[in-house]
Amino acid sequence: MNREIPYKIYLEENEMPDKWYNVRADMKKKPAPILNPATLQPVGVEDLEPVFCTELAKQELDDTTAYFEIPEEIRNFYRMYRPSPLVRAYCLEEKLQTPAHIYYKFEGNNTSGSHKLNSAIAQAYYAKKQGLKGVTTETGAGQWGTALSMACSYFDLDCQVYMVKCSYEQKPFRREVMRTYGANVTPSPSMNTNVGRKINEEFPGTTGSLGCAISEAVEAATSQEGYRYVLGSVLSQVLLHQSVIGLEAKTALDKYGVKADMIIGCAGGGSNLGGLISPFVGEMLRGEADYQIIAVEPASCPSLTRGKYVYDFCDTGKVCPLAKMYTLGSGFIPSANHAGGLRYHGMSSVVSELYDQGLIEARSVEQTEVFAAAEQFARVEGILPAPESSHAIKVAIDEALKCKETGEAKNIVFGLTGTGYFDMYAYQKFNDGVMSDYIPTDEEIAKSLEKVPKID
Numbered sequence: 001m002n003r004e005i006p007y008k009i010y011l012e013e014n015e016m017p018d019k020w021y022n023v024r025a026d027m028k029k030k031p032a033p034i035l036n037p038a039t040l041q042p043v044g045v046e047d048l049e050p051v052f053c054t055e056l057a058k059q060e061l062d063d064t065t066a067y068f069e070i071p072e073e074i075r076n077f078y079r080m081y082r083p084s085p086l087v088r089a090y091c092l093e094e095k096l097q098t099p100a101h102i103y104y105k106f107e108g109n110n111t112s113g114s115h116k117l118n119s120a121i122a123q124a125y126y127a128k129k130q131g132l133k134g135v136t137t138e139t140g141a142g143q144w145g146t147a148l149s150m151a152c153s154y155f156d157l158d159c160q161v162y163m164v165k166c167s168y169e170q171k172p173f174r175r176e177v178m179r180t181y182g183a184n185v186t187p188s189p190s191m192n193t194n195v196g197r198k199i200n201e202e203f204p205g206t207t208g209s210l211g212c213a214i215s216e217a218v219e220a221a222t223s224q225e226g227y228r229y230v231l232g233s234v235l236s237q238v239l240l241h242q243s244v245i246g247l248e249a250k251t252a253l254d255k256y257g258v259k260a261d262m263i264i265g266c267a268g269g270g271s272n273l274g275g276l277i278s279p280f281v282g283e284m285l286r287g288e289a290d291y292q293i294i295a296v297e298p299a300s301c302p303s304l305t306r307g308k309y310v311y312d313f314c315d316t317g318k319v320c321p322l323a324k325m326y327t328l329g330s331g332f333i334p335s336a337n338h339a340g341g342l343r344y345h346g347m348s349s350v351v352s353e354l355y356d357q358g359l360i361e362a363r364s365v366e367q368t369e370v371f372a373a374a375e376q377f378a379r380v381e382g383i384l385p386a387p388e389s390s391h392a393i394k395v396a397i398d399e400a401l402k403c404k405e406t407g408e409a410k411n412i413v414f415g416l417t418g419t420g421y422f423d424m425y426a427y428q429k430f431n432d433g434v435m436s437d438y439i440p441t442d443e444e445i446a447k448s449l450e451k452v453p454k455i456d
């Protein structure tokens with residue numbers, strides 16, 4: 001096999017982007033505006049300010065500015081772990097005996113172990129600049145809470161994390177990493193907030209959900225002086241910060257004259273996928289190039305492939321603004337069986353709109369086949385992937401095997417969002433042969449969708 005292209009395409013520090021790219025600026029039909037849950041009117045910065053940092057609220061609502069300067073302080077932090085490598089998966093290609101060329105953009109090279117640090121550091125920076133004391137947030141699988149604790153300790157901000165109770169119990173080491181970085185971690189639902197007490201009363205013994213932890217974190221932010229709420233996915237500001245992934249990937253491919261045919265990413269709230277594909281979708285929107293883009297979601301929480309494109313609440317407590325998105329209903333609680341951070345009921349409004357316009361495709365995959373792909377990848381490529389990332393691996397392998405049949409040498413690029421060292425409980429279940437695939441029935445989804453608000 002000809003191995004002219006290096007295994008790892010590293011960029012120089014000065015090739016790191018100095019601006020984030022806002023794909024909404026190039027969309028002719030924009031994502032629908034987010035609505036105030038009380039008035040059902042589009043929100044303005046003044047509506048968001050009590051909850052979000054002002055600069056982040058502005059980024060959230062700006063769908064016309066194409067490029068945002070990355071502040072020097074954030075770029076300095078990025079330099080500690082970026083540019084991240086684009087890796088040519090020669091060993092996986094050889095193992096699969098495929099003519100396809102497989103590349104992955106690896107975001108697991110920092111202590112938080114995922115891409116989430118790219119936005120955490122930006123959000124902490126704007127909170128600090130605004131003179132806040134601290135921020136509150138929720139975390140499901142724990143990666144976001146970890147990234148945010150690192151970012152807050154860097155800028156000397158207080159960090160309060162509401163961690164979904166079942167993860168809090170199942171992932172004690174994640175919790176300990178957060179505490180090591182100085183964060184205060186509370187299992188959710190807790191007795192600290194009104195919404196937590198209410199949920200505990202209504203569902204005694206509940207092990208929590210992301211939607212419920214969001215409601216608690218928002219309440220904690222708005223009830224303490226000098227605090228704001230921050231979120232690790234779904235929001236357009238997070239996609240904006242994550243565009244650093246796609247911009248670097250594009251620079252690295254361009255450097256070697258490689259044109260991607262297919263770009264694949266896992267989709268939970270849509271931030272890594274949105275960030276990875278943004279510059280490529282921008283080219284599609286401007287009519288400069290064409291790509292096949294695939295969002296991969298778990299069959300247990302299939303918002304794009306089986307959800308509805310409607311306005312819905314972003315949280316269980318219904319305190320956050322309403323967003324038009326592909327959703328399974330804010331009351332949808334995915335099977336506790338499912339490992340990892342792709343368990344959100346909705347999807348980024350940007351990714352939802354791109355999907356609705358037919359610019360991207362979506363596929364859902366089952367948990368056991370995802371772990372089989374993860375192991376296949378780990379054994380030849382040397383990285384133990386996060387279960388979330390392994391959804392993308394699964395589809396990349398499927399597509400590479402299709403190329404083997406057709407003899408096409410397609411260039412496949414996928415996002416390897418993180419490492420799976422804190423997911424060994426799930427790997428253990430897979431290795432012991434006791435992992436199951438839970439797929440919600442049509443009735444379950446329909447029942448949950450009945451409760452979405454009726455707004456046109």
Ligand SMILES: *Cc1c(COP(=O)(O)O)cnc(C)c1O
Pocket residue numbers: 113114115116143144232233234266267268269270271272273341342386388389417418419
């Ligand atoms: C959180 C997470 C995801 C999913 O979140 P998105 O916002 O959809 O990107 C994927 N991979 C890893 C490793 C994560 O931590």
